[in-house]
Amino acid sequence: MSENVGSGTGSSLPSIPRPTPAVSRRKNATGNRSDIGWKHGIDVQGNGKKVKCNYCSKTISREIYRFKHNLAGTKDIGYKPPSYHELRETQLKKTVNNVDEMLTEFKVEWKRTGCSIMSDGWTDKKRRSIFVKMLEDAVEFVGEENVVQIVTDNAANYKAAGERMMETRKSLYWTPCAAHCIDLILEDFEKKLKGKDLVRPGATRFATAYLTLTCLHDNKGPLMTMFTSADWKTTKVASTPEGIRVQNMALDSRLWKNIVICLKTAAPLIIVLRLVDSNEKPAMGFIFEGMRNAKETIRTNFGCVKKSYEPIWEIIDGRWESQLHRPLHAAAYYLNPHYHYEPNFMVDDADIKIDLYSCLKKLVPNQEERKKVGLQLPDFHYARGLFGNETAKSSRKTMLPAEWWDFYGDSCPELKKFTIRVLSLTCSSSGCEHNWSAFKMVHTKRRNRLHQKKMNDLVYVMYNLKLKGKQIRKTQELEFDAVHSDDEWITEDVNENIAESVEHSHLPTNDNTNDDPNSNEFAIPSMNSNEFNMGEGEEEDEHVNDDEDFVGRVEPEAERNDVSDEDGEDDDVDAMEDEDIGGFEF
Structure with a gap:
């Protein structure tokens, strides 16, 4: 009972209960040990900071998360994904080098079997044809002694470029x-x-x-x-x-x-x-x-x-x-x-x-x-x-x-x-x-700010790995007499x-x-x-x-x-x- 001092008259008021502290809903908070890991350990300090294992009696600090890794025998350091810079620089260069090594065995065969250089026409930013220069660069990369023919479409500009190549390089053919x-x-x-x-x-x-x-x-x-x-x-x-x-x-x-x-x-x-x-x-x-x-x-x-x-x-x-x-x-x-x-x-x-x-x-x-x-x-x-x-x-x-x-x-x-x-x-x-399907995945109208070399590296890696995957699938034993084509x-x-x-x-x-x-x-x-x-x-x-x-x-x-x-x-x-x-x- 209490008096209402302000009114000057005595009166009785109902008592107001004090609120009890709310229990945290976090499953590892004090008073809420719902994490399954607590069935296998003891909270040493009562605050969840250190957990003692029921089986090996080892005390693990840094809460229940580390303790569960100890139970599972795994490290508590998860996989750290590469950063944006590592993906576009370090990892890409490493993958390009791996593809280069993968292609070494094929380059050995170039001299024995000869090569065919296949090409579409390309233009620069000013819509000028860079077809001849591309062919020259490709021949230099492969080696003129390894190139037997250049295969292109039958358009007049391709034919002119092919005939020009045959004039300057006497040991190869242009073939439509x-x-x-x-x-x-x-x-x-x-x-x-x-x-x-x-x-x-x-x-x-x-x-x-x-x-x-x-x-x-x-x-x-x-x-x-x-x-x-x-x-x-x-x-x-x-x-x-x-x-x-x-x-x-x-x-x-x-x-x-x-x-x-x-x-x-x-x-x-x-x-x-x-x-x-x-x-x-x-x-x-x-x-x-x-x-x-x-x-x-x-x-x-x-x-x-x-x-x-x-x-x-x-x-x-x-x-x-x-x-x-x-x-x-x-x-x-x-x-x-x-x-x-x-x-x-x-x-x-x-x-x-x-x-x-x-x-x-x-x-x-x-x-x-x-x-x-x-x-x-x-x-x-x-x-x-x-x-x-x-x-x-x-x-x-x-x-x-x-x-x-x-x-x-x-x-x-x-x-x-x-x-x-x-x-x-x-x-x-x-x-x-x-190769256009790989190129379209790399370069689109909305994603077109890649540097030329980086774009070439991405297409080079994607398409060669795709070809390698086909070769692996081809050598596997199949249970069927024929495989449907997806050409x-x-x-x-x-x-x-x-x-x-x-x-x-x-x-x-x-x-x-x-x-x-x-x-x-x-x-x-x-x-x-x-x-x-x-x-x-x-x-x-x-x-x-x-x-x-x-x-x-x-x-x-x-x-x-x-x-x-x-x-x-x-x-x-x-x-x-x-x-x-x-x-x-x-």
Whole structure:
């Protein structure tokens, strides 16, 4: 009881309890030992600063955190991440040095196998071309004696730069990119064969548009069923102008006929494109025969009717003879054991031998060594010595050409050295395009203040480590017979779909077709042929399709300009209503 002194009258007031101190919610605070570590130790001083272990009686200072590290047998100093400066300076330099050491083993092979320098065009801040200077720097880095060819696109400025390089450096070739050239051939089909927006290869990467047509052809039945179904008619899209236009196009037999024509024309070239676009196995020894086989396959697809396939041949020959073909292609064809001992090998072709000796003169500047190579060529041609060994004969098509020469060319050392450098080359510059993905991760519009050297080091490290990772994955044992490709333009499944769709496709028949049951059929080479088998028993890289599925040889058929029936009337063998191949209709 207390008195209210201020009022002057006595009164009683309820007592107010004093607040009790709040218990801290921290799990290691005094009075709140909820940390699991306290089950195994004793608080020595009552303030959590020192903890005595129940098992070893050791007293650990600096609270329960250190005590738990003592229980676990670990150090209490955690991982200290590198600072920003250490990452961009110390660690980056260390990684660059590690990559340099990793590449040492490959640099040793440069002198034996030769090198191909692949490049895109670059400009400086003032949009001036620095392409020639880049090539000069690359040649100096690799060593002129190790460089066999420079591969670029077919643009006029690249060609001028390449020819300039050949003038100043007499021992190397400039070679246009075969993949880009085949892409231009596909684009020429759209431009020169009266195409009407059926495909536009120029707007896509390589053969993507034709692969889209393959997908359409594979789904022809389901598409036509969909557009004639009641479900389609009840949709909102069916009554729109766009829906009506697409429906009419899908139900028009001329569309499907034109798609088949495109596939008959493009499928053989797509297979050659797949050959040259491989980044793992050198394609130099196969492109010459690959283009020859593609032309023969196209001729067969159109029933050997000259008026149908001749315009296509003219387009192919125009690009091949004026842009793509180089002496290296013919020389590699001649020296490739896959083809040299075949019955239809072009042994009497003077142009091939001229190109062979032209390469010999450029790549072997020493005259005495050239004479020895010339004297050793007959041993290879007639399979003398090791070349005639039974094992060598049986492995002509199961080993990579350069490896075959490495094993069985010892009796002709000068010829062996020259041949390995030719057969180890690539035909395409598309490999350097894959470097753009690494570059885009380093340099963007929002992150563009890196110094030039630091940016180059980052791309150098990222891309080489990526290639090394692919090599490691490639050497691992796989449980599957094949690995799907993740290439940017084509996959194994898509390529097989091309073969299936083309082999099972028929053009629409009409009343004017002849009685030939094969008149509406066309074929592409078998995907399982060994004709372009560039080595068996090797695992396939997940980024690149295996080259052993390339096209097989197509024996040429007797050429004929037309087919006449008993009444003297001409019937087109492929039932196109006497249309030329260029007649795309809608």
